[in-house]
Amino acid sequence: MAVFTSVTLDDLAQWIKQFPLGKALALEGISSGIENSNFFLTTERGEYVLTIFENLGFEQLPFYLQLMRHLAARGIPVPDPVANDQGELVVALxxxxxxxxxxxxxxxxxDPQPAHCAAVGAMLAKMHLAAHDFPLxxxxxxGLDWxxxxxxxxxxxxxxxxxxxLTREIDYQQAFAETGNYQRLARGPVHADLFRNNVMFVGEQLSGCFDxxxxxxxxxxxxxxxxxxxWCIDLATGELDERRxxxxxxxxxxxxxxxxxDRDAWQPMLRAAALRFWLSRLYDLHLPREAELLTPHDPTHFERILRERITTPPAGLPV
Structure with missing residues (x-):
């Protein structure tokens, strides 16, 4: 479990009084994730998630939390941040x-099937449109600068x-970012990490996405x-599953x-997405931060995906 900052119920006894949640009754560390310290929090008012941010600062976090509030208000199934008695979404712990x-x-x-992938695709498009007027x-x-x-x-x-x-793909992506094709692509707030473990289902029904x-x-x-x-790959090979x-x-x-x-940029973007996670996993493996218990993800997974996206052009987008 990635826990960089330990928290106990005693730590929360006074801290939680600033929120309309009642007393903290139970606290359990969450085993997934390697960026923050996350806990399932049970209070007198219900079930919540407590996150302590290890890399992001107070000045950056309003973007993420206000975005979640913006999406929740527009019917996108995402966690809704809880404000304290001062109206603050970010507080010190x-x-x-x-x-x-x-x-x-x-x-x-x-183990997603085409129906799960369809639900994710529809939600992602709705999320993009709902966030288009987000003011922050x-x-x-x-991204590329990183x-x-x-x-x-x-x-x-x-x-x-x-x-x-790595060097050649960075050069390729820098060159592509200068093209008119890239610069005409629609932009807005994006999730940028919508993996299988960041989406929830109740049975076959998508119930929300988080992180x-x-x-x-x-x-x-x-x-x-x-x-x-x-969502749409064979995990062993990195190959795309065309049905999904x-x-x-x-x-x-x-x-x-x-x-x-979009159609013309599809293969470069699949390569960019693979590069981003190969590079971040290489960084986490070779330049790790200290944590109570931290197992970095395997970089070779996205190395395989990147090589596959370079050598095998994907099927075209429906236009």
Missing amino acids: HGKPASVVSRLDGSSQM SQPNLR WVATAPKVLPYLSPDNARL FYFAGVDTWLFDLAVTVND VAALLAAYHAVRPFTLD
Whole structure:
């Protein structure tokens, strides 16, 4: 379990009085995630999630939490942040920024079928449209600028072949970002981390998505590519499962129709999405932070996906 900051019920006894939640009754560390300290929190008023932010500062967090509030108010099934008696969504706990949000029902679907992928595609398109008028703006902090800055830090740990792959793909993505095709893509707030473990289902019904703490303003197509690269692949090979891809893209397209620019950018965006997570996993593996118990994700998973996206053009988007 990734717990960077330990919290006990005694720690919460006074702290939680600022929220309209009653007493804290139970607290359990959450085993997934490697960026923040997360806990299931049971109070007299119900079930919540307590997050202590280990990397993000007080000045950055309003974007994420206000975005969640914005989406929840528009009917998107996301956790709703709880304000304290001063109207604040971010408060200090053990000297670090913390928040409390409502807990979603259901469980993650780790063996998704086309119907699950279709539900995710439709929700993602609705999320993009619902966030289009969100007034705050913050760049994707794990976007191209971060890739360029981080690659030199991990290159010394890589084999010559992987170092060449990383360097060439960064060059490719920098060049693509200068094209008119890229610059015409629709943009807005994106989730940027919509993996299987960040979406909940009750039976076959999608009940919500969470973990918005990589969100930022980026192209909608990048967000879609991140999602497809997790929901629609054979985990052993990284190859796309065309039935799941078709279901997810058709459902998205029915809500937010694709453009010709989307079609032409699809393969570069799938490559970009694979690069982003290969690089972040390399960074977490070779330059780890201390935690109570932390198991980094395997970087070779996204290395395989990146190589597959480079060598095998995907089926086209429905336009």
